[in-house]
Amino acid sequence: MEIRIDDLKGKEVALLLQEHHQDMLDHTPVESVHALDLTGLQAPDVTFWSAWIEGDLAGCGAIKIITTGHAELKSMRTARTHLRQGVARKLLTHILAEAEQQGITKVSLETGTPDSFIPAQKLYRDFGFNECGPFADYREDPYSLYMTKTLITG
Template sequence: MTAVITIADPADPSVRVLIDALDQYMIPLYPAESNHLLDIETLRQPEMRFFAAFAGDDVMGCGGCWLHGDYAEIKRVYVSPRARGMGLAKKLMDRIEAEARMTGRMIARLETGIHQPEALGLYRRLGYADRGPFGDYAEDPNSVFMERLLA
C-alpha cells in the first residue's frame, strides 16, 4: 500500500471517522482527566496543521501539530488497524515534523499515555526523549511527556 500524506480538514467525514476511531481507542484506556483529546474545532484552528494519509479514497492515518510560540506539539497521531506495520506512523511523523520546521519550530513535544507501548516505542525510535510536563499539562501518572530537537 502506498499512502499519500496531505493537509486535511479534520471535519471531513472520511477523516472524522478515523479521529472518532482514535477517541474510541483512547477513552477506555485512561480516566477523563488524563485524556487530552483535541476536538474537531480546535484541530481546525489556524495554529494547527493536520494531515491525513490516503490510500485511494481510504483514510489510513492522521496526525498533526499545534504550533506554539517556540515549539510544535504533536497531536492526534493514529493509524488504522488495517494499515499498521507498514511504516505509516513514521511517515506521518516525518511530515508533521517537516511542517513544524517549515514554520520555524525546532522543538517538537508530545504527551502520550503509559498504556500505549507502540506509540512510546515509535517516539523513542524517532529520537524523542522523556521530559516533564509542558504548556498547560500537569504532572499525571498516566502521561509520558517527550520532546525532540528538529535540527
C-alpha cells in the same frame, strides 16, 4: 501514500478521530485524555494532515503551536486497516519535516503510560524523542508520558 493538509470536513477523518478518542477513553481516565476534538483541530494554531493509500484513509496527525518555535504533536493515529505498514513512520517523518519548514525548533508530545501506548512510545523514541516534564498547560499525571525533540533547522 499521499499525505495532505486536511480541513477535517470528511466523514472518514471524523470517524478515525472518533475511534482515536474512544481508544484513549478505553485505556485512560477521562480527566487524563488530552485528545483535541474536531473544533480544537480546526483552530488556526493547528496544522492537521491525513494520509491516504489508494483512496483509503491510512492515518492522521497534527501539530499545534505552543509558542514561537515550539509545537506539540497531536492526534497521531493509524487506521486499524493499515496498522504495521509503516504509516505512522511516514506520517511522522512528513510532519517533522513540515514543522522544520515552519520554523519549529522543538516538538513535544503527550502520550499515555498504559501498555496499549507502548508502540507509540517506541515510535517516538525511535524518532529521537526523549522524556521530559509536563509542558504548556499539562501537569504531572500517572497516565501521561511527556516527550520532546529538538529539530535541526537550517
